[in-house]
Amino acid sequence: xxxxxxxxxxxxxxxxxxxxxxxxxxxxxxxxxxxxxxxxxxxxxxxxxxxxxxxxxxxxxxxxxxxxxxxxxxxxxxxxxxxxxxxxxxxxxxxxxxxxxxxxxxxxxxxxxxxxxxxxxxxxxxxxxxxxxxxxx
Numbered sequence: 001x002x003x004x005x006x007x008x009x010x011x012x013x014x015x016x017x018x019x020x021x022x023x024x025x026x027x028x029x030x031x032x033x034x035x036x037x038x039x040x041x042x043x044x045x046x047x048x049x050x051x052x053x054x055x056x057x058x059x060x061x062x063x064x065x066x067x068x069x070x071x072x073x074x075x076x077x078x079x080x081x082x083x084x085x086x087x088x089x090x091x092x093x094x095x096x097x098x099x100x101x102x103x104x105x106x107x108x109x110x111x112x113x114x115x116x117x118x119x120x121x122x123x124x125x126x127x128x129x130x131x132x133x134x135x136x137x
Contacts, residue, residue, distance in 0.1 A: 048090045048097045050119035057086065057101050058121045066122030066134040069099040074111030074118075081105035081134070107132040 039052035054067045061067075065085055070077060073095035083103035090097040094116065109118055109130045125133045 047094050047116065048092055050097070050115050050117075053088075053097075053099055054119045054121045057088075057099060061085070061101055064137055065101045065103060066105075066120070066124065066137065067099065067101050068107060068118070068120040068132075068134075069097055070107075070109060070118040071095045071111075071116075072098050074109065076108075076110035078108040079105065081107070102134070104134050104136045107134070 039049045039056060048069070050069045053069045057067045058065075068081075071094070079100075081100055081102040082105045084100055085103070086099075086101035088099040090099075107120075109132075111117065113129065120132060120134075123135045123137045125135075127133065
């Protein structure tokens, strides 16, 4: 990527993040609020890039905490997370996503799996496809 293109991408990212900081903005056919604005995929219906969101927030806290994002519209999601240090939310056409930065806990996901519905990073065990145990880092 050339220097000029990098500058433009950086300026666009700053503009989008600033707009999100001021409140809710409309993105394609969805709405985004809070969160890291540059983790929104606006090519078509607005979607959250879950992998981008967890990695960005993991880096933001220097890898000291676990991070999870999930589509809240999925049924029967159960969580018991301890020492939550940050929460973010996105409302887009594919649902409402919650991102949590935390120290430890458990998480159970029902409904659809896959990157479009959840992502996580940190110090974790996965006893089943739908259950996670997070340990302090």
